[in-house]
Amino acid sequence: MLIHLSWLTLSSSSVRILSFPPQIRYSRYSAPIASITTRVFQMGHEKSQLVSQKSNSIANFRLCNVSGRKTELVEIHARNPKFHVLFIPGNPGVVSFYTDFLESLYEQMGETASITGIGYISHSEKDWEHGKLFGLNEQIDHKINFIQQELQALEVPLIVVGHSIGAYMSLEVNKRIPEKVAYFVALYPFLAVDTKSQQQAIIKKISRSQITSTIISGIVALFGLLPIWASRFIAKNSLGKSWSTTALDALCTSVLKYHTMRNVLYLVMTEFEELVNVPDWEFLREKRNRIAFLYGDDDHWAPLHMHDEIVKNVPNAIVEVEKEGHTHAFSCTITGSQWVARHVATLIKKTLI
Ligand SMILES: *[C@@H]1O[C@H](CO)[C@@H](O)[C@H](O)[C@H]1NC(C)=O
16 A cells, blocks of 8 residues: 555644555656546557557556456557566555556566556546445456456466555465466565554554545545646645656546545455465465565565564565665655666566576
């Protein structure tokens, strides 16, 4: 989860509600927010219906029908790919948060990998699902359905990269269809509930209350009714100047919606129900040559004591800590997106090339 919802609580308390990482980005490469709202989404499997008007943007946005669910994709096609990277975001699962990251990854890989970033069901600009709420297991099934539908005929190794709860989803994908996944990178992974974390306790409580969730989603949606320049202005001034245009655009176009926020909180609730056990150490040990983890040094979703647990329980796994201050919400800044992209590219090159 990337977003610091603190500003949503209006002025009064500074409760950092959700530390979700909304990861989106608008970068120097890509189209500004306004064009996101105008980009054309199409259903179907035809390739690369595009999208952003600016010619120097390398990412395409596509709307795809995954077992009946409209799904937002960010795609970058390499001419002669040696790999395919599937990226699963954190919660909010708005994939455009990560556009800068994905474009940077493409460049860092020397254009040798095609890349697909997949959004969550109903964490989107439009309320395609008419208010329906989707929990963790449905979101995991959705990613597996996507792989089976769209990446079945892949001729190059599939690398799955997941952020936060997206790393947990990726791990489940890895368990359910291990033959499909050549390598897995977990970024700031949320793998188990931390009962000692006060922030998590607060977030859990909020997500479990229908009334609170409804109120928060209503307030968020009110911000979303403002003209985009106004909501961006407020977001920029409350979230920090370092946020990229990409991230602000993703936030304002897709997260500040009632249906998205309800789904974000509902998903959080189910995360707290599902992630009560320790990770499956045996599976991780078995896969240790095919898995890498990145932790941050101040991240309540992916705390350092979990890093230590992995080091202890999965000997020889690649487990690293980012200490440059890019934080859990790395994709919200250009420097964070670039740093993590370089890190992932280096891991892939070291292991698979
Ligand atoms: C989406 O796919 C489902 C089957 O997976 C199909 O029944 C449905 O008609 C499709 N919807 C559109 C709009 O193409």
